[in-house]
Amino acid sequence: MSEHWKIPASRALRADGLRVADIDTSAKPGFHGRKKDGEQLLSERSKVLAALQEKLYANGRSGDNRSVLLVLQGMDTAGKGGIVRHVIGSVDPQGVDHAAFGIPTAKEKRHHFLWRIRKALPRGGQLGVFDRSHYEDVLVVRVHGLVPEAIWEQRYAEINDFEQELTESGTTLVKVAMFVSLDEQKKRLRERLERPDKYWKFSPGDIDERAYWPAYQQAYQDLLDRTSTGHAPWYVLPADAKWYSRLAVTELLIEALEKLDLNWPPANFDPAAELRRLDTA
Amino acid sequence: MSEHWKIPASRALRADGLRVADIDTSAKPGFHGRKKDGEQLLSERSKVLAALQEKLYANGRSGDNRSVLLVLQGMDTAGKGGIVRHVIGSVDPQGVDHAAFGIPTAKEKRHHFLWRIRKALPRGGQLGVFDRSHYEDVLVVRVHGLVPEAIWEQRYAEINDFEQELTESGTTLVKVAMFVSLDEQKKRLRERLERPDKYWKFSPGDIDERAYWPAYQQAYQDLLDRTSTGHAPWYVLPADAKWYSRLAVTELLIEALEKLDLNWPPANFDPAAELRRLDTA
Numbered sequence: 234m235s236e237h238w239k240i241p242a243s244r245a246l247r248a249d250g251l252r253v254a255d256i257d258t259s260a261k262p263g264f265h266g267r268k269k270d271g272e273q274l275l276s277e278r279s280k281v282l283a284a285l286q287e288k289l290y291a292n293g294r295s296g297d298n299r300s301v302l303l304v305l306q307g308m309d310t311a312g313k314g315g316i317v318r319h320v321i322g323s324v325d326p327q328g329v330d331h332a333a334f335g336i337p338t339a340k341e342k343r344h345h346f347l348w349r350i351r352k353a354l355p356r357g358g359q360l361g362v363f364d365r366s367h368y369e370d371v372l373v374v375r376v377h378g379l380v381p382e383a384i385w386e387q388r389y390a391e392i393n394d395f396e397q398e399l400t401e402s403g404t405t406l407v408k409v410a411m412f413v414s415l416d417e418q419k420k421r422l423r424e425r426l427e428r429p430d431k432y433w434k435f436s437p438g439d440i441d442e443r444a445y446w447p448a449y450q451q452a453y454q455d456l457l458d459r460t461s462t463g464h465a466p467w468y469v470l471p472a473d474a475k476w477y478s479r480l481a482v483t484e485l486l487i488e489a490l491e492k493l494d495l496n497w498p499p500a501n502f503d504p505a506a507e508l509r510r511l512d513t514a
Numbered sequence: 515m516s517e518h519w520k521i522p523a524s525r526a527l528r529a530d531g532l533r534v535a536d537i538d539t540s541a542k543p544g545f546h547g548r549k550k551d552g553e554q555l556l557s558e559r560s561k562v563l564a565a566l567q568e569k570l571y572a573n574g575r576s577g578d579n580r581s582v583l584l585v586l587q588g589m590d591t592a593g594k595g596g597i598v599r600h601v602i603g604s605v606d607p608q609g610v611d612h613a614a615f616g617i618p619t620a621k622e623k624r625h626h627f628l629w630r631i632r633k634a635l636p637r638g639g640q641l642g643v644f645d646r647s648h649y650e651d652v653l654v655v656r657v658h659g660l661v662p663e664a665i666w667e668q669r670y671a672e673i674n675d676f677e678q679e680l681t682e683s684g685t686t687l688v689k690v691a692m693f694v695s696l697d698e699q700k701k702r703l704r705e706r707l708e709r710p711d712k713y714w715k716f717s718p719g720d721i722d723e724r725a726y727w728p729a730y731q732q733a734y735q736d737l738l739d740r741t742s743t744g745h746a747p748w749y750v751l752p753a754d755a756k757w758y759s760r761l762a763v764t765e766l767l768i769e770a771l772e773k774l775d776l777n778w779p780p781a782n783f784d785p786a787a788e789l790r791r792l793d794t795a
Contacts (some may be wrong), residue, residue, distance in 0.1 A: 280735060283762040291714040318606045325599045327645070331607050364608070413627065419792060420615060426789045433572040443795045500713040507718060508707045514724045 237266040237274050242484035248410070248461045253454045258414040259473040265279040265482070266478055275480045282483055285490035287498065290328035293358010295498035299403040300330075300461035301489050302354070302361040303482070305454050306368050306456075307411030308449065309439045310421035311473050313364050316411075319479045320486070321362050333364040341381035346370040346388065347395055355404065360486075367392060371456055376448045389459040396465040405489045406465040410453060411472040415446060458480060518555050523765035524544050525567045527749035529691070529742045534735045540693040544765070549757055552703035556761045562644040563764055566771035567641050569778065571609035574639010576756040576779035580684040581611075582770050583635070583642035583643070586735075587649050588692030589730065590720045591702035593753050597692075601767070603642050614645040625725040627651040627669065628676055636685065641767075647674055652737055657729045677746040687746040687768045690763060691734060692753040696727060727775035 245263030262272060289301065303321070305313040321329055332353035341349045347367055355361025373390070375385045396406055413421070425435040442449075461467040468485060472478040526544030545552060556685075570582065584602070586594040602610055612787055613634035622630045628648055636642025652673070656666045693701070706716040742748040749766060753759040 291711075300683075314608065317608050321607050322603070324603075326610050326612050326643075327595065327598050329612075330609050331610075332541050333608065349567050362607075419795075422792055423789065426785045426792065430572075430778045432785065433779045435575050435781075435783070435788070436792075437783050439749075440788065440792050440795045468576050497711045498714045500710075502716070502718050504707045504713070506754075506787055507721065508704065510718075511703055511707065512575070514700070514721045 235274055235277075237261055237270045238480075238484060241488055242362035242481055243466075243488050244467065245483065246409075246470060246481060248457045248467040248469045251457065251469055253412075253450045253457065255415050255469060256412050256469060258412045258417065259470045260471040261474065261477045261481075262471065263481065264477060269473070271476050271480050275476065275483060278319075278480065278483045278487060278496060282320075282487050282490070283324045283415065283489060283492050286324040286328050287496070288495040289360065289490060292323065292355065292495055292498055293328075295501075296357075297498075298357035299357050299405070299493060300355040300357055300361060300398070301405045301407060301493075302363065303364045303486060303488065304366045304368070304408040305411065306366065306372070306409070306472075307472065308413065308418065308446075309442060310418050310425075312409060312475055312478050315475055316409075316479060317362055317364055321360070324485075325373075328360055330359040330361040331364070332362070334366055334369060347391070350395075354399070354405065357403070361404075367395070368456060368460075369475060371460075372449065372452050375452050376445050389455070392460050393462055396460075398464065400464040405493065407485050407489050408465060408467045409459075409470050409485065410457065410467055411470045411478060413472050414504065415443065417473045418443070429447050494512050516555055516558075518551045518612060519544055519761075519765060520546065524747075524749065524769050527690075527751060527762060527766065529738045529748040529750045532738065532750055533788065534693075534731045534738065537693050537750060537752060539693050539698065539752045542755065542758045542762075543752065544762065545758060549755070552757050552761050556757065558763045558766060559761065559768060560601075561725075563601075563768050563771070564605045566776070567605040567609050569776040570771060570774065571606065571639050573776055573779055574609075574637065576782075577638075578779075579638035580686070580774060581636040581638055581640050582686045582767065582774075583611050583644065584767065585644045585648065585649070585689040586692065587653070587690070588684060588751075588753065589694065589699065589727075590621060590722045590723060591699050591706075592692035592694050593756055594692060596756055597689070597690075597760060597763050598643055598645055601763050602641070602765075607640060609639065609641055609681045611640040611642045612645070613643070615647055615650060628672070629677075635680070636747060636782050638684070642685075649737060649741075650677070650757055652741075653730065653733050654691045656733050657726050670736070673741055674743055674746075677741075677743065681745040686774065688766050688770050689746060689748045690766065691738065691748055692759060694753050696724065698754045699724070731778055 240263055242263050307313050350367045371385055371388050374380055422439055425431040457467050470478055470481055521544055523544050571573050588594050631648045652669050655661055703720055706712040738748050751759055751762055
């Protein structure tokens with residue numbers, strides 16, 4: 234909290250009852266101020282995040298199996314990669330378990346959709362980040378009819394069970410759905426086509442997907458309605474302003490870490506005795 | 515290169531013919547200037563490193579299988595973790611494949627010593643970092659006689675063959691051995707014992723290991739003499755000054771990346787045609 238951010242991000246961004254069609258992608262829920270205030274605040278809060286993450290890591294090294302897992306979903310260009318680079322990039326890489334989920338490999342397709350997800354879960358003490366996730370299996374898979382409806386339909390319940398199991402075993406889920414407007418997406422895709430140093434981020438399929446936006450909106454609506462649970466709520470992030478989305482995710486992660494109420498792990502040795510031993514070693 | 519760093523780090527830190535017993539751990543090979551000049555330079559060069567790493571990543575995403583692997587070795591408190599946090603921490607986490615190698619698990623022990631190493635190799639386009647590595651198998655394992663001499667003795671040749679295979683398949687190895695003086699190590703261990711926020715970094719075994727320093731010196735000497743090869747040379751890093759060691763590793767990585775002579779991947783689509791298509795999408 235600060236003069237520019239006064240209510241918990243988890244409250245400001247809570248998905249409950251929200252209509253996807255009504256999302257103002259240029260809004261900045263929770264934040265009051267100008268862009269430069271936001272950038273200044275982000276720089277300060279990144280240090281708070283890094284300090285909390287170090288404590289989580291320290292506890293992990295001392296046997297605590299708790300972890301935090303940031304799940305990022307969003308259409309192409311929504312800024313998932315920027316969150317990884319600028320938010321997760323502010324903490325110690327040793328403590329980060331990062332996984333990106335693209336089109337499943339042939340091997341992954343032969344397994345249950347959660348198989349590859351389970352293999353990538355953060356270890357105790359780690360800050361995990363999923364760039365896309367098991368939610369692709371009720372988004373792109375549903376929109377393009379890659380499996381029959383009877384299959385994707387049951388996945389909502391499977392996901393809820395899976396996430397409950399995760400939560401019970403010590404993983405705090407921070408699920409963030411990022412939304413940009415179709416106009417903002419067009420602007421960002423145009424940049425990728427105009428700058429040779431951005432070509433690698435572009436795929437012609439990104440344009441094709443724009444035609445499916447209404448179907449994606451419906452899929453996102455069901456996702457929010459059916460998988461935003463008490464143990465693993467969704468947060469809806471208006472993402473037209475990159476600086477705001479980075480700040481908001483930083484706030485969400487800080488909140489999640491503060492809730493763990495972490496202390497530095499106690500010594501499992503006698504510091505005074507070890508200091509005496511060190512003197513003559 | 516800059517006014518404070520005039521010769522390639524790979525030349526300044528080259529291990530050839532060096533006697534471990536003669537290493538001046540407070541030296542700053544390659545650097546001319548004061549600490550504040552070094553810190554300023556590190557901040558500038560970190561941006562250069564991040565830009566080169568993004569190009570490596572972009573090429574990896576476009577099918578290039580080349581990668582760079584930083585191998586960090588050093589006694590306790592030498593600063594390996596600080597290199598990960600402050601040097602690797604300056605690049606995009608998406609492009610980092612980090613692995614730390616502690617005491618092998620029961621499962622790992624049932625395999626060849628390179629088994630767990632092979633599983634953790636960086637993917638194409640990634641900047642890999644090993645915090646300790648296969649070299650533990652000719653260091654701690656040798657010093658404490660954890661396997662018979664006949665076994666560790668043959669590992670030098672196995673490691674050279676392994677690294678040649680890696681190099682031929684597109685991985686540039688940057689092997690850095692970090693050395694602090696016994697006095698500096700004592701100072702750093704003392705800090706871990708005096709500050710409750712550092713207890714978790716301390717283990718009583720760290721003090722016990724100090725008695726083995728002559729044996730470790732011999733093991734490091736053989737390591738440098740026998741595994742510093744043309745395709746995968748060792749660099750010897752005096753590490754009493756943390757700011758210097760971070761700057762030196764940054765320079766080594768920049769050099770390794772520059773040698774790859776990376777360009778932005780060309781478009782595998784027609785940008786002008788895609789721009790027209792985007793206009794109406």
